[in-house]
Amino acid sequence: MSTDSASSPSRKDKREARAAKAAAELEALRKKQARKSILTVVAVVVALAVIVGGLVWFSLSRSDDSKITAVDAGSSEHGLVIGPDDAPRKVVIYEDFLCPYCGDFEAATREDLAELAADGKVQVDYRPFVLLDQIGPYSELATSAFAVVQQEAGDDVAKTFHDLLFENQPSESGPFPDAADLVDLAVEAGAEESAVKDGIENLEGKDWADAATRAAADDGVxxxxxxxxxxxxxxxGNSMEEIADNLIQQIS
Known part of the structure; x- marks a missing residue:
């Protein structure tokens, strides 16, 4: 009677095969965990870089006031003014449409400044310019689009567009709105699409944005x-919220 015992795997062979398979699975799991750990570290480093970068920008914004030589509110060729010329208090705000601290400050002050300007208590001069161009093209695109809207649709629509840009402000890490998105915001603000579409898409406000950026630098910002x-x-104040609250209190 013939048998297949010579060709069949022994219990020892089976144990060794199972052990080898288990070892291979364990090694694969270790590699997967190692990759996950590396990705976690990278994510933390990136997050810290963004935070530190933001703190640096906030620190830089707290410049020595002796170095700021801005022209008076309402006197710049690169701003948007609300409130009367004879208002007893004057506020100038240099801002970048991508700056998260600008977004925080704008959200904390928009309604109060608008009401105080309407009551004749303050004149506010918003001066957008391009600061964060090292992150990508969005700052320039948004500032250029603002210039186009202001020129083609007037200050009231430009102010609404300005507010919408901050309400829809992207993260510094993106993704960023494109020109078509900004055309949609301009139309939502009250601009005629036919009046602003080509200008926004072709960066026709770039010269204005460049000039505004040079003016801010010349002012010491x-x-x-x-x-x-x-x-x-x-x-x-030690935060945008504190600075915003203290500013409104002083001019109310």
Whole structure:
């Protein structure tokens, strides 16, 4: 009677095969965990870089007021003004549409500044410029689009567009709105699409944005937001929320 015992795997062979398979699975798991750990470390480093970068920009915005030599509110060729010329208090705000601290400050002050300007208590001069161009093209695109909207649709629509840009502000890490998205926001603000579409898509406001950026640099502005009250840099507070609250209290 013939048998297959010579060709069949022994119990020892089976144990060794199972052990080898288990070892291979364990090694694969270790490699997967190692890759996951590396990705986690990278993610933490990137997050810290963004935080540190943001803190640097916030620190830079707290410039020595002796270095700020801005022209008076309402006197710049590169701004958007709300409130009367004879208002007793004057506020100038240098901002970048991508700057998260500008977004925080704008959200904390928009309604109050609008009401105070309407009551004749303050004149506010918003001065957008391009600071964060090292991150990507969005700052330039948004500032150029703002210039196009202001020129083609007027200050009231430009102010609404300005507010919408901050309401829809992207993260510094993206993804970023494109020109078509900004055309849609301009139309939502009240601009005629036919009046602003080509200008926004072709960066026709770039010369204005470049000039505004040079003017901010010439004024001594090194960070955003930089806020001036009656010609002096306003730094009362340790956060954007505190600075915003203290500013509104002083001019109310």
């Amino acid at each position: 090194r960070g955003t937001p930089t806020v001036l009250l009656d010609g002096e840099q306003f730094l009362e």
